[in-house]
Amino acid sequence: MVPALRKAFNEAFTRQRYDAFLTDLRSRYPGAIEFRIAETPVFVPADFSQLLQEACEHIIDVILEPRFKEWTQRAIPPQDEVARENDHPHFLVFDFGVCEDGQGGWQPQLIEMQGFASLYGFQVYYPETLRRHFSIPANYSQFLNGLDHDSYLTLLRDTILGDCSPENVILLEIKPHEQKTRVDFYCTRDYLGIQPICLTELIQEGKQLFYKHPATGKKTLIRRIYNRLIFDELHTAAATLPPGFADIRQDLDVEWVAHPNWFYRVSKFTLPFLRHPFVPSTWFLNELKQPPADLENYVLKPLFSFAGQGVIIDVSPQDLDVSDPENWILQRKVKYAGLIPTPDVPAKAEIRMMYLWPDGAPRPTLAINLARLSKGKMIGVNYNKDREWVGGSVGFFQR
Incomplete structure (x- = not known):
C-alpha cells in the first residue's frame, strides 16, 4: 500500500532472514506458535488509516446508542447468558478487507467484528521481534492513536486489571496450554503478571471463585476474569472435561473483562444495524x-x-x-484486492483494528492492530494450505 516501502522490503527479503526471524520469534515460547507467520507486514499509509478509523468510529457510535442492548438481546443464546453484565465491552475489534475503490486506490470493507479480546499481547511482542530482522521505518508503528510500547501496556493494564492486583486477575480459557493462540496468553502473562487458568481449575466457594497460583500453589481469590473462553468451544469440549467444574453463568462475585454477553452483542448480529460506505449491505x-x-x-x-x-x-x-x-x-x-506483490501471486490483506475500553472511559481507544494475508477464497488456514506469504501479520501504520 506504500509502493516505495513495499519495493524496498521485497528486494531486501531473503529466506535466510525470514528463517532467522522465525527462530528468534519462537525462542521465547518454544512450541507455542502453531499458526503460520507471514513473510511480510502490511505498510498502511495515513490516508487509508483515516478511512479505517472513520468506519470504526461509526460502528462505535451505533454501539453507544441507548437502545443497543435492546436491539441485540436476541443475540445472546438464553443458555449462555451470564449474570452481572456491565455497560460496555472492554474490547472491540473490527476486521476490514482491503479492496479496490474503483478509482485506482484502496478502500476498507468491514468483514466481521467482535466485543471480545484478540491478540493484545502477541501483537506487541511479534512486531518488535520483526523489527530486529527487517528494516521498518521509525515513523511506522503497530501502535495507534499516538501510543508507544509503554503507554500501550499501561492502557492494556488499566483495561484488564482495573484496580486489582495481578494475582487476583486470571486469564480464563479451556485448556489454555493447548490453544493455538496460547502464545498470546504467555505474552499477556509476562506483560501483566496474570496467569492463564483453565475453567476446570476454578474453585468455587459460595459466590467467590479461587484458583491455585501456578508459581506458589496458594489458593488465591479471583476478583476479575480476563475472558478468552468462547461458549461454542465449551459446548464442544464439555464431554472431554472433568465433571463438576464451576458454572460461570451464575451470579458470582467477579468482574468480567470483557463480559461474555458482549461476545454475542458485538458480532455478526450487529452488521444489519450498520449503514456506512465501508460496511457491506x-x-x-x-x-x-x-x-x-x-x-x-x-x-x-x-x-x-x-x-x-x-x-x-x-x-x-x-x-x-x-x-x-x-x-x-x-x-x-467483499472482493479483496490482490495488493501485496509476492514471488508468485499477489496476497490479499485483512486488517484488524483493536480497541481498548477501560472502566469509566466514555469511548474506547484505538490501540493496536493485526493483519492477516491470504491467497485463498477466505482468510484462514483451511483456504491457504501450502501457500507462502500468507498467515498472521501486522499493519505498520504511518505516524
Missing part, C-alpha cells in the same frame, strides 16, 4: 423481502458460529431455505 435472512437478483455477489453466514464455520460463499436460492432464517445473515461479498 447486510440483512437478517428472515427480514429479507426477496433475494437480491445478483445472489452470486452475497455470502450467507450463520449468526451463532465462529472462525468461519458454516459460512456459504457461493450461495444458491436453495441455501436460503433454512429452518431458522432469523439466525442467518445475508451479506454482500
Whole structure:
C-alpha cells in the first residue's frame, strides 16, 4: 500500500532472514506458535488509516446508542447468558478487507467484528521481534492513536486489571496450554503478571471463585476474569472435561473483562444495524423481502458460529431455505484486492483494528492492530494450505 516501502522490503527479503526471524520469534515460547507467520507486514499509509478509523468510529457510535442492548438481546443464546453484565465491552475489534475503490486506490470493507479480546499481547511482542530482522521505518508503528510500547501496556493494564492486583486477575480459557493462540496468553502473562487458568481449575466457594497460583500453589481469590473462553468451544469440549467444574453463568462475585454477553452483542448480529460506505449491505435472512437478483455477489453466514464455520460463499436460492432464517445473515461479498506483490501471486490483506475500553472511559481507544494475508477464497488456514506469504501479520501504520 506504500509502493516505495513495499519495493524496498521485497528486494531486501531473503529466506535466510525470514528463517532467522522465525527462530528468534519462537525462542521465547518454544512450541507455542502453531499458526503460520507471514513473510511480510502490511505498510498502511495515513490516508487509508483515516478511512479505517472513520468506519470504526461509526460502528462505535451505533454501539453507544441507548437502545443497543435492546436491539441485540436476541443475540445472546438464553443458555449462555451470564449474570452481572456491565455497560460496555472492554474490547472491540473490527476486521476490514482491503479492496479496490474503483478509482485506482484502496478502500476498507468491514468483514466481521467482535466485543471480545484478540491478540493484545502477541501483537506487541511479534512486531518488535520483526523489527530486529527487517528494516521498518521509525515513523511506522503497530501502535495507534499516538501510543508507544509503554503507554500501550499501561492502557492494556488499566483495561484488564482495573484496580486489582495481578494475582487476583486470571486469564480464563479451556485448556489454555493447548490453544493455538496460547502464545498470546504467555505474552499477556509476562506483560501483566496474570496467569492463564483453565475453567476446570476454578474453585468455587459460595459466590467467590479461587484458583491455585501456578508459581506458589496458594489458593488465591479471583476478583476479575480476563475472558478468552468462547461458549461454542465449551459446548464442544464439555464431554472431554472433568465433571463438576464451576458454572460461570451464575451470579458470582467477579468482574468480567470483557463480559461474555458482549461476545454475542458485538458480532455478526450487529452488521444489519450498520449503514456506512465501508460496511457491506447486510440483512437478517428472515427480514429479507426477496433475494437480491445478483445472489452470486452475497455470502450467507450463520449468526451463532465462529472462525468461519458454516459460512456459504457461493450461495444458491436453495441455501436460503433454512429452518431458522432469523439466525442467518445475508451479506454482500467483499472482493479483496490482490495488493501485496509476492514471488508468485499477489496476497490479499485483512486488517484488524483493536480497541481498548477501560472502566469509566466514555469511548474506547484505538490501540493496536493485526493483519492477516491470504491467497485463498477466505482468510484462514483451511483456504491457504501450502501457500507462502500468507498467515498472521501486522499493519505498520504511518505516524
